[in-house]
Structures are given as C-alpha cells and as structure tokens.
Amino acid sequence: MKRNGIFFWIGAAVFLIAIALMTKLITNEYPFFAGYVILQFIVLAVAWSILGGHAGYVNFGTSAFFGMGVYTAVFLFKVAGAPLLVQIVAAAGVGALMGFALGLLTLRMQGIFFSIATIALTIVIETSITNWRYVGGAAGIQLQRPPVTWPFSGYVQMLFFVQAVLVVLAVVVSRYIQNSWIGRGLQALRDDELAAECTGVPTLRLKVLACVVSGALMCAAGAPAAMYLQYADPSSAFNLNYSVSTLAMSLIGGTAHWAGPIVGAILLGTTQQLLTVTISSEVNVLVLGVMLVLFVVAAPEGLIGLLRRVRDKRREGKQ
Amino acid sequence: MISGPWCADPGRRTSAPSNFGGKGSACANREGGGSGAGQGGPYVFSFELLLDAVVLGVLLGCFYAAVSLGLSVAFGLLDVPHVAHPAFLVLASYAVYVLNEFYGIDPLLAGLLITPFLFVFGLAAYRLYYETFEKRGSDAGVRGIAFFFGIAFIIEVLIILQFGVDQRSVTAPYIGKAWRIGDMRIPYRLVVAFAVAALLTTLLALYLSKTFMGRAIRAVAQDQEALRLMGANPIRIKQWAFGIATAVLGIAGALLIIVAPVDPTLDRAYIGRTFCVVVMAGLGSMTGTLVAAIILGVAESIVLTLFGASWAPAISFAMLLGVLAVRPQGLFGRRS
Numbered sequence: 161m162k163r164n165g166i167f168f169w170i171g172a173a174v175f176l177i178a179i180a181l182m183t184k185l186i187t188n189e190y191p192f193f194a195g196y197v198i199l200q201f202i203v204l205a206v207a208w209s210i211l212g213g214h215a216g217y218v219n220f221g222t223s224a225f226f227g228m229g230v231y232t233a234v235f236l237f238k239v240a241g242a243p244l245l246v247q248i249v250a251a252a253g254v255g256a257l258m259g260f261a262l263g264l265l266t267l268r269m270q271g272i273f274f275s276i277a278t279i280a281l282t283i284v285i286e287t288s289i290t291n292w293r294y295v296g297g298a299a300g301i302q303l304q305r306p307p308v309t310w311p312f313s314g315y316v317q318m319l320f321f322v323q324a325v326l327v328v329l330a331v332v333v334s335r336y337i338q339n340s341w342i343g344r345g346l347q348a349l350r351d352d353e354l355a356a357e358c359t360g361v362p363t364l365r366l367k368v369l370a371c372v373v374s375g376a377l378m379c380a381a382g383a384p385a386a387m388y389l390q391y392a393d394p395s396s397a398f399n400l401n402y403s404v405s406t407l408a409m410s411l412i413g414g415t416a417h418w419a420g421p422i423v424g425a426i427l428l429g430t431t432q433q434l435l436t437v438t439i440s441s442e443v444n445v446l447v448l449g450v451m452l453v454l455f456v457v458a459a460p461e462g463l464i465g466l467l468r469r470v471r472d473k474r475r476e477g478k479q
Numbered sequence: 480m481i482s483g484p485w486c487a488d489p490g491r492r493t494s495a496p497s498n499f500g501g502k503g504s505a506c507a508n509r510e511g512g513g514s515g516a517g518q519g520g521p522y523v524f525s526f527e528l529l530l531d532a533v534v535l536g537v538l539l540g541c542f543y544a545a546v547s548l549g550l551s552v553a554f555g556l557l558d559v560p561h562v563a564h565p566a567f568l569v570l571a572s573y574a575v576y577v578l579n580e581f582y583g584i585d586p587l588l589a590g591l592l593i594t595p596f597l598f599v600f601g602l603a604a605y606r607l608y609y610e611t612f613e614k615r616g617s618d619a620g621v622r623g624i625a626f627f628f629g630i631a632f633i634i635e636v637l638i639i640l641q642f643g644v645d646q647r648s649v650t651a652p653y654i655g656k657a658w659r660i661g662d663m664r665i666p667y668r669l670v671v672a673f674a675v676a677a678l679l680t681t682l683l684a685l686y687l688s689k690t691f692m693g694r695a696i697r698a699v700a701q702d703q704e705a706l707r708l709m710g711a712n713p714i715r716i717k718q719w720a721f722g723i724a725t726a727v728l729g730i731a732g733a734l735l736i737i738v739a740p741v742d743p744t745l746d747r748a749y750i751g752r753t754f755c756v757v758v759m760a761g762l763g764s765m766t767g768t769l770v771a772a773i774i775l776g777v778a779e780s781i782v783l784t785l786f787g788a789s790w791a792p793a794i795s796f797a798m799l800l801g802v803l804a805v806r807p808q809g810l811f812g813r814r815s
Binding site for chain 1: 560611615621622623624625626628629630631632633635636637639640747750751754758789790792793796797799800803804
C-alpha cells in the first residue's frame with residue numbers, strides 16, 4: 161500500500177473513533193441533530209459527484225433517490241418493523257435499481273436533456289408516492305422510534321454514528337473509483353463520449369455502473385432520515401432543495417477530486433445550519449442560490465480547482 | 480402548489496402550506512366542472528364530462544403555449560438552458576399583481592406596461608450568460624443549468640421575503656364570472672387567456688417568419704458561423720432574441736395570475752409544463768409550441784377529470800419523460 165493510502169485509512173479510522181467518542185461524551189442532543197444533516201449531505205454530495213463529477217452527467221434527481229430512501233425505510237418499518245440496518249440495505253438496493261434505470265436513460269439523452277429528465281423523474285415518483293395511501297399519502301406519516309440498541313445512549317446518537325459510517329463508505333467507494341480504471345474511463349467519456357467508445361472504453365457499462373453506485377449511496381443516505389425526523393411526507397422528502405444543495409456542494413467543493421464534495425458539503429452544510437438557526441430557512445435558500453451562482457460564474461472548478469491553481473502558480477514562481 | 484390553473488377561485492386564498500413542485504392540492508373546486516357531477520373526488524366518467532375536459536383543456540393549452548413561448552425562443556432557438564424561465568414568469572406575475580393591487584391597473588395592461596422593462600432585463604441577462612458561459616466554451620449547458628437554478632432560487636426567495644408565501648391574485652371585471660353554453664360553464668378568465676395567448680403566439684410566429692430581425696433570429700439558430708461570415712454579429716442577434724423571449728413574459732405573467740392565484744414557488748410546477756411543451760414541440764417551432772401546449776392542456780384536463788387533482792403534477796413531467804425517451808426531436812423537430 162502506498163503512503164497516501166495508509167494515511168487515508170488512518171484518517172477514516174480516526175474519524176469514526178472521534179464520532180464514536182462524541183456519542184459517548186456529549187450529552188446535549190443538538191450537536192447530533194445538526195451534525196447528522198451535514199454528514200447526510202456529505203454522503204449525498206460524494207455520491208452525486210461519482211456520476212456528476214467523473215462522468216459529467218448532471219443529475220438533478222438527488223431528491224428522487226433521497227426520497228425513495230426515506231420511503232423504502234418507511235414502508236419496511238410499517239410492514240415489518242424492520243430494524244435500521246435492514247432499512248438502509250434495502251434502500252441501497254432500491255437506489256441501485258433506480259440507478260440502473262437512470263443509466264439506461266443515458267443511452268438516449270445527454271447534457272441538459274438528461275438533467276431535465278432527472279427532474280421529471282423526481283416529480284413523477286413524488287406524485288406516485290403522494291397518491292399511495294399506505295405510506296401516508298400527501299399528509300405524511302408519523303413514525304415511532306424503536307428502543308435504542310446497546311452501545312448507544314440515544315437514538316439520534318446512533319443515527320449520527322450510522323450516517324458517519326455511510327460517509328466513510330461513500331468516500332472509500334468514490335476514492336476507489338477515482339483511482340481505478342473506472343474513474344479514468346468515466347473521465348474519458350466525460351471529455352468525449354464518442355472518442356472514448358472508439359478507443360475501447362465500455363462507456364455504457366461504466367455509465368450504468370456509476371449510476372448504480374451513486375444511486376445506491378444516495379438512497380442509503382436517505383433511509384435513516386425517516387427515523388431521524390420520526391415523520392415523512394412526500395413534499396419534504398422529495399424537495400428539490402436536496403437536489404440543488406447537493407449540486408451546489410459538489411460544484412463549490414470541486415468535482416475534480418474526491419475530497420471536493422466533502423469540503424463543499426461541510427462548508428455549505430454548516431453555513432446552512434447556522435443560517436437556519438440564526439435567521440430563517442428562507443435566507444438559507446437565498447444563500448444557497450447566491451453561492452451556487454457565484455461559484456459557477458467565478459470559480460467553475462470549485463475550491464479544489466482554486467487551490468490547484470494557486471499551487472501551480474507558486475510552483476511556477478519557484479522555477 | 481402545482482394545481483395551478485385548477486385552483487380556480489380567484490380571491491380565495493388557500494392557507495395550505497405551499498411547498499414546491501408536486502403538491503396535488505385538494506383543490507377540486509373547479510369553476511368549469513360541469514353538470515354537477517360529484518365535486519371533490521374523481522368524477523364518474525361520461526361523454527359530457529369528457530367534452531368539458533377537452534374544451535377546457537384546449538383553452539388551458541393555449542394559455543400554456545403563451546407561458547412557454549419565451550422558453551421556446553430561449554431554449555429552442557438559442558440553446559440557453561433557461562430553467563429560470565418559470566421563475567421570471569412568476570416574477571412578472573408579481574409585478575402585475577403590484578400594479579393591479581396598488582394602482583388599480585388592469586392586469587393585461589399592467590403586463591404590457593412591464594414588457595419594456597422585461598426586455599431590457601432580458602438583454603442584460605443574456606449578456607451576463609454570454610460573458611460567463613458561452614464565451615468560455617465547453618460545458619456551458621451543464622454549468623448553465625446550475626446557474627439558472629441558482630437564479631430561480633434567488634428570485635423565489637426574494638419574492639417570499641417581499642410578499643410572503645400566501646397566494647396572490649388580481650381583480651378585473653372578467654375574473655370570477657363564467658360563460659354558460661348549455662350545461663357547460665366556461666370561466667371568462669380562461670376565455671380571455673385563450674384569446675390573448677392565441678394572439679401572442681400568432682404575433683410572435685409572424686415576427687419570427689416575416690420581419691428581418693425575426694428571420695435573423697431563426698438563422699442564428701440554424702448556423703451561427705454562417706451568419707458571422709455574412710457580416711452579422713450573432714451575439715447581438717441572440718441577445719435581441721433573448722430580450723424578446725423575456726419581454727413576452729410580461730403578458731404571459733399577466734395571464735398566469737389571471738388564470739389562477741400565484742404563489743412564490745409556482746415556478747417549480749411550470750418547469751415541467753414549459754419544458755414539456757418546448758421539447759414536445761420540437762425545439763424552436765412556434766406552431767409546434769401551440770399544438771404541444773394544447774395536447775398537454777387536454778391531457779392534464781382529462782387526467783384531472785378521471786383521476787383527481789392529486790395526479791395533476793406528474794402529467795407534464797411524465798409526458799416530458801415520454802417525449803424525451805421516444806421522440807427527442809419533438810413533433811415538429813428541427814433536428815434529427
């Protein structure tokens with residue numbers, strides 16, 4: 161293993177241990193409530209950029225995957241009182257299936273048409289769920305959390321830890337994809353799909369793979385949200401804000417490196433939490449819009465891109 | 480609240496939480512719903528109801544054409560991924576609302592009054608878009624769509640901060656009354672919307688086919704480089720076209736608020752409707768826009784009659800998906 165790799169695994173382990181210690185040491189529940197949302201956005205942003213960053217297919221359907229994750233959990237919980245782990249695994253399965261369908265969609269449409277199709281998909285799924293009485297319909301559904309299992313002192317703490325595990329999982333997958341032939345193939349097809357196909361890159365298989373992985377992770381990130389809020393309703397589970405926030409986080413951080421979406425999610429997620437608490441959720445959306453526009457206009461490569469540019473300049477200066 | 484035109488009663492302010500996109504609100508109170516069939520739930524099917532639905536659908540379709548015209552120019556002809564188009568539309572509606580509520584100006588006249596401002600706004604917006612995206616080349620489409628989403632969110636929130644999330648409506652003599660033909664009741668506001676929309680579509684189609692500038696706009700859509708070789712400046716023509724596309728929103732915004740009350744997040748529903756119409760029409764075809772909009776209007780109206788309002792939000796998006804999957808070039812496509 162390379163030195164870089166060792167550092168990465170140590171970092172991941174330290175992160176999980178720190179999270180576990182936090183759940184033991186901090187008694188106030190609020191940090192977990194706020195932190196949970198940020199962790200959730202890290203998973204979403206990292207998962208989004210597997211397709212959006214490497215392959216260049218801009219998916220506006222994050223909320224569709226997230227919402228389906230929520231409702232898979234709701235459905236399983238209502239039918240069988242399934243435990244959290246089962247909910248998450250099942251949601252990942254559903255997300256993989258949806259991702260597969262999305263991957264096939266890329267056969268017919270690219271660029272902006274793909275993006276519009278993903279928005280359309282979101283609304284169609286949302287409307288179907290709205291009309292499904294069993295899971296609460298438009299009015300939503302209340303859920304009673306089951307008693308918490310041993311090592312944790314409270315349910316929110318457990319959800320916080322679970323989401324942290326998902327973060328590590330997502331980052332590991334994303335990092336692996338970036339460094340392997342999959343990532344290189346995806347980048348080739350982003351730059352020129354036809355040329356990639358001609359030089360023997362299996363474009364369709366790679367696109368479908370990226371969609372499946374990205375979809376499974378997004379859905380899995382959504383699953384614990386049902387228990388987190390103890391309530392689910394279609395209009396908030398499928399809210400377009402998830403799609404735009406995720407997109408904004410990835411673009412702000414920069415999609416050229418797996419760390420970009422993490423940086424973006426932490427930055428924007430924290431800002432949003434602070435704004436929601438101190439001012440209002442409307443201003444929060446305003447800031448989201450402004451930051452998205454600013455970064456797309458002024459720093460299209462995101463923070464990671466800016467950092468690289470600065471480093472390159474310094475290197476030139478030394479020579 | 481997506482139920483849009485179906486939530487017909489102007490002046491009635493629903494206090495239902497107005498979240499975005501796809502809330503099929505329980506607004507079954509259709510003015511046009513004829514023959515006293517059970518209001519509220521899905522209707523029992525009958526020929527009369529179908530006829531009702533089709534007539535209303537056609538009227539509504541023309542209205543959809545009017546609100547999609549601008550996008551048909553911006554996205555269809557200029558390839559600008561203008562997702563903020565519906566947000567501009569709602570913004571125009573609020574301008575009309577202010578002029579109507581505080582100065583007592585007729586909504587249609589108000590729409591005309593704001594048109595020049597919208598034109599200038601459109602010129603500026605295109606300039607900004609061009610300088611930041613098209614000039615730099617490469618994935619302008621992908622970043623462009625993110626950019627316009629950002630703009631749409633900003634407009635939405637600014638409206639909320641200024642006017643709150645309540646629905647707003649306008650007053651005019653033709654709002655709230657209906658025209659009776661036998662058993663059928665056709666609300667005048669839909670008739671007005673129909674007439675104005677048809678006029679607007681015809682005018683724009685004539686402009687694009689008969690005038691020098693209109694032809695130049697269509698030429699720039701076909702081959703920008705050729706135009707440059709002819710000694711014309713394609714960028715200025717495109718800027719002009721985008722100005723026109725935005726200016727049309729004055730009247731379209733007036734129609735939007737005449738047909739039904741408007742709330743700040745209404746634009747999310749109209750993303751589906753307008754893009755569905757434009758894509759189905761085949762990018763940039765004005766006749767196609769009218770036909771596609773009528774198809775959408777009739778489809779929405781029939782589904783609403785048969786299955787109830789809660790399915791309404793999905794129709795435009797489902798049709799959009801279908802068109803994209805089966806016939807991406809649209810009904811009257813200029814590209815194959």
